[in-house]
Amino acid sequence: MLAQQRQQTILERVRRDGGVRVADLVRELGVSDMTIRRDLEALAERGLVEKVHGGATAAGPGSTEEPGFTAKSARQRAEKDAIARRAAALVRPGTAVALSAGTTIWTLAHHLVDVPDLTVITNSVRVADVFHRAPRPDRTVVLTGGVRTPSDALVGPVAVAAIRRLHVDTLFLGVHGMSVRAGFTTPNLLEAETDRELVASATRLVVPADHTKWGTVGISTIAELSEAHLVITDEGLPQAAREELAAHVGGLIVAEGRASAPPAGSGPDDPT
Incomplete structure (x- = not known):
């Protein structure tokens, strides 16, 4: 089992049970104590678990946590770029697309700058930039107006009013989490309302989401899994999760490879 697969297995156990013990993981996964401790350290560095004596617990504080754009942009950069490249291949010249907020969608925007005759609707300051x-x-x-969130989305009544009478061919929706129980979710109530308006405006809903989003639940549902015409994820999503997700969405694409991160000079700390 590769390190990435092993860490995903550990993360799923933490999310399911609330915590794991090193000794149990050593026995179940058939690897050394040191290997498990390195895996837990890697997950802790990404903010996905909290290390405790003898194991790890689920990272807090929970469904309303909303990391800032810079913090999120440092996570799964290669996976997000692979997903974004695959998503960009769906966009044809002469179409209208909506791009919500989020670092995966921001990465997608970099791959759309050369598409001719494109109309873009977005509530993301970063994407517009x-x-x-x-x-x-x-x-x-x-670019819609609205109140700016920690993830640099513009949300609230002004954003909703701007989107309400618009119609686009495809919405690329960034999400905080996705699960069978909760669907596609966000930790921000106002962002959920704005994103639901984006969903209503689109003929086709595409959700580009890396494997860490599976099993994560934000406080508010944007859409049910069944509303997505297509979900694009990466190879880190376990086979069992792929099968479960594919059973609930219109289509599932697994972007192959770990593509390079966005070009130098387009980083998240650039001024907007």
Whole structure:
């Protein structure tokens, strides 16, 4: 079993049981004590678990935690880029797309800057800035107003009103988590309302989400899994999870490979 697969197995156990013991993992996974401790350290560095004496527990504080954009952008960068490249292949010239907030969608935006005759609707300051930095005379970008969240989304009544009468071919929706029970979720109540309006505006809903989003539940549901026409994830999602997810969504694509991160000079700390 590869380290990434082993760590995903450990993470799923933590999320299911609330915690794990090193001794139990050594016995069940057939690896050394040191290997398990390295795995727990790697998961803790990513903020996915909290190390305790003899094991690890689920990371808090829970369903309303909303990390800032910079913190989230440092996680799973290669996986997000592989997903974004696959998602970008779905976009054709002359279409209208909506891009919600989120670091995976921000990564996708970098791969759409050369698509001609594109209309982009977004409630993300970061996404709008990507297109602002690479202007094209044949592209239209509409940035909604609204109240800015820690993840640099514009949300609330102003954003909802701006989106309500719009119609797009495809929405690429960034999510905090996805599960069979809760669907696609966010930790921000106002963002959920705004994202639901984006879903209503779109003919097709595509959710690009890396494997760490599976089993994560935010406080508010944006959409049920069945509303997604397509989910694009990465190879880190275990086979059992792939089968369960595929049974509930319109289609599932697993982006192959660990592509390079976004180009230098387009990092999350660039001014907006």
